[in-house]
Amino acid sequence: MRMQRCPHCGSENSAKRNTCYHCQQPLGGGGAESPRPAASRWEAIEPLGRPPAERPQAEGAASGRPAPQSASPGGGSGRSYMPTFRQPLRHIRSMGIFFREFHILTGSGIALSSACRELSRRAPANLRGLASEMQAAVERGEPIHTVMEQHRDLFYPWHIGVLRAAQAGGYLPEAFEQIAHAYEVEWETRSALLARLFFYGVFGLPLVLTAIPLILMLNQPIPRDGWTWDLETQVALHYARTVSLPIVIGLVALILVWQALSATAWFQGLLQRAVLRVPMVGRVARTAALDRYLATLGLLLRGGVPVARAAEDAAYAAGNVALTARLLAVVAEVRSGTPLVQALATTRAFDRDTVNMAATGEVSGSLPDMLARAAGYYREENETKRRMLLRAAGIVLGVLWICLAGGVFLMGVRVYFNYPFRVMDWMLQ
Numbered sequence: 122m123r124m125q126r127c128p129h130c131g132s133e134n135s136a137k138r139n140t141c142y143h144c145q146q147p148l149g150g151g152g153a154e155s156p157r158p159a160a161s162r163w164e165a166i167e168p169l170g171r172p173p174a175e176r177p178q179a180e181g182a183a184s185g186r187p188a189p190q191s192a193s194p195g196g197g198s199g200r201s202y203m204p205t206f207r208q209p210l211r212h213i214r215s216m217g218i219f220f221r222e223f224h225i226l227t228g229s230g231i232a233l234s235s236a237c238r239e240l241s242r243r244a245p246a247n248l249r250g251l252a253s254e255m256q257a258a259v260e261r262g263e264p265i266h267t268v269m270e271q272h273r274d275l276f277y278p279w280h281i282g283v284l285r286a287a288q289a290g291g292y293l294p295e296a297f298e299q300i301a302h303a304y305e306v307e308w309e310t311r312s313a314l315l316a317r318l319f320f321y322g323v324f325g326l327p328l329v330l331t332a333i334p335l336i337l338m339l340n341q342p343i344p345r346d347g348w349t350w351d352l353e354t355q356v357a358l359h360y361a362r363t364v365s366l367p368i369v370i371g372l373v374a375l376i377l378v379w380q381a382l383s384a385t386a387w388f389q390g391l392l393q394r395a396v397l398r399v400p401m402v403g404r405v406a407r408t409a410a411l412d413r414y415l416a417t418l419g420l421l422l423r424g425g426v427p428v429a430r431a432a433e434d435a436a437y438a439a440g441n442v443a444l445t446a447r448l449l450a451v452v453a454e455v456r457s458g459t460p461l462v463q464a465l466a467t468t469r470a471f472d473r474d475t476v477n478m479a480a481t482g483e484v485s486g487s488l489p490d491m492l493a494r495a496a497g498y499y500r501e502e503n504e505t506k507r508r509m510l511l512r513a514a515g516i517v518l519g520v521l522w523i524c525l526a527g528g529v530f531l532m533g534v535r536v537y538f539n540y541p542f543r544v545m546d547w548m549l550q
Contacts, residue, residue, distance in 0.1 A: 210308065228297075238252075266285045291424050295416075331365075337360045401506065411439070417435040420489070436451065436452065
């Protein structure tokens with residue numbers, strides 16, 4: 122594993138970096154001994170034929186801390202990749218701004234501790250304390266993902282995986298940009314859907330629930346003494362209590378049950394597995410997860426992280442329970458001596474073009490660049506299909522509303538034209 126230790130703060134950095142990503146001091150001159158030149162690029166990263174038992178010992182000796190638990194051959198691991206609680210829309214917007222500012226500050230060359238100090242003063246109010254904790258962790262020489270792990274109610278698990286991988290490879294600005302982009306996409310998608318639901322729920326549904334009791338009242342037989350104001354009010358209130366009110370209670374209960382279930386990891390995992398089977402929605406979720414996986418894997422390999430560890434960290438950064446379990450199988454195959462591209466092909470999660478691009482990159486020695494390019498294609502496809510899905514969702518909601526309002530309108534028209542005949546029958550009686 123090609124890493125070097127900073128002589129100033131002691132943090133690990135990629136051998137390709139000239140300055141430490143923690144303290145921004147120049148590396149070398151008292152640091153770790155420079156590794157010998159490798160015969161090829163991939164020999165410097167990790168020989169594929171290395172026995173699996175050697176990796177944890179080597180990582181523990183190089184980093185001075187216990188090595189992470191490795192994935193089992195069946196795809197399980199001691200590290201959890203289950204989703205966390207579903208956050209409200211305002212939190213999504215605040216987190217998007219938070220990580221976008223992190224990306225701008227660190228991408229412009231500002232030290233990570235200075236960026237945390239700056240955000241602790243002008244970040245969204247609910248995140249200033251978090252920025253202060255990150256600053257203290259950086260000044261102690263600890264990775265910022267250790268602070269995020271203590272606040273799992275604020276972050277998705279794949280965010281921690283991406284930042285852990287980025288700090289191992291020395292590509293924090295790219296990781297911040299990836300997380301900020303994901304938050305911005307989530308905010309745009311959810312706000313567009315909620316705006317349509319708010320319009321139909323606030324302006325359309327009360328009209329329908331008010332019209333139903335009136336229509337049912339007019340559809341009743343006319344009393345012998347005729348309709349009086351008190352009798353009309355009593356009948357309308359009766360249908361409001363027995364028809365409209367149960368509909369409102371049922372909708373509110375459905376929303377509360379959905380919110381309660383969405384706050385549990387097992388339901389989100391079940392939902393993610395079910396979403397992958399839906400034709401158009403499943404493709405959007407799949408491309409988003411594969412984009413995160415390939416982008417993270419490319420960053421790790423570019424930073425000199427061993428192939429097996431890079432594949433494991435990238436699998437946890439995918440952010441989808443079903444796909445993460447499949448992608449973890451790549452780790453066991455790589456450790457058994459299977460080439461990375463062949464292991465990716467056996468998962469059946471990638472299309473033929475992605476596998477061919479990875480094979481070309483492996484032969485030419487530019488695998489990280491080809492993985493990043495493939496991740497870009499997945500991101501573009503995700504953007505295109507997501508916008509198509511939003512349009513389709515708007516059309517579906519509009520059609521459902523037209524069917525509901527049209528059904529109530531037709532029922533009202535039928536009652537309206539039948540009412541004069543019932544009035545004539547009542548007069549003849």
